[in-house]
Amino acid sequence: MGPGQPAQTLQRALTTAGVRAGDGVVVPSYGTCEVVEAVRQTGAMPVFVDIDADSYCVDPAAVQAAVTHRTAAIVAVHQFGHRADMARLGQLAERRGLLLVAHEGEQSTSVETAMRRANAAYLSQRLTDVITPRVRPGAAHTFLQYVVRVPGNGRPDRDAFARTLRARGVRCRIPVQTPVHRMPPFRRDIWLPETERAADECLALPVEAGLTRRELHRVASVCNGLGGLLQPA
Structure with missing residues (x-):
């Protein structure tokens, strides 16, 4: 998979799910800019949240605090190979009717x-x-x-x-x-x-x-x- 493909896949996933211009998409700031760029390509607004100190993935508590009526989606990045807390993020997304997308890193055997x-x-x-x-x-x-x-x-x-x-x-x-x-x-x-x-x-x-x-x-x-x-x- 080429370096630009994960971002393109994320952009397609957001667009297909109906994320539109003006929507808010919660993203981590700690990481590469490709996730944020993919969000911007949909016309949506990146909403930066803090990370968990141990996993370096988005902190579910910070995500919950950042959600507003304009929020449409959460992007959870599995940072450095550590999986984000998809269980807590999934519960939050379900309660608030939000799309939850996991952004994978490079694949390996x-x-x-x-x-x-x-x-x-x-x-x-x-x-x-x-x-x-x-x-x-x-x-x-x-x-x-x-x-x-x-x-x-x-x-x-x-x-x-x-x-x-x-x-x-x-x-x-x-x-x-x-x-x-x-x-x-x-x-x-x-x-x-x-x-x-x-x-x-x-x-x-x-x-x-x-x-x-x-x-x-x-x-x-x-x-x-x-x-x-x-x-x-």
Whole structure:
């Protein structure tokens, strides 16, 4: 599936369900702009809501607070491979007569997913100086990305941690540089505290299926070796 196809599929789903110009569609700001762009292509208005601090998916309580008479749909993004709370979102959508659409990430085989989960479990058992991913009880996580939080003073410490990892040969990336609601084409004058905090603290470490145990051990070793460099304020 090409990079533009999930957004096109989402746009078709919204349009087919009758979402029209002027309708409100609840979306997360923490993630890529393709979901928001798909909503705008229908003529609807993206309504940004905050995320759950553990799953990085939309917080059902925040969604409920954002629903108005103009709301037509909720888009739940399964973030980094962690499934959104579809049970609670589904109950809300049913009560309010809203469309609920799940936006899937990239697809992978069951073997790849099993290997990523095993790699994630290995890292979570060995990492000591970052906050490892949390999985909501009963939820599924395929670990398309292994996202940790770097403790300390937010973005400066996270960025310094990332630079040092790269200098020592460990690949890493910042999963969301800027929340969508702060990007110029989509800017809103709102404050989403968990979204802002995640954008400042999160870092994705290698977890792909092809990693060897030796490579994973090095990732954990290098990360743990930086614990004395960056301490919480």
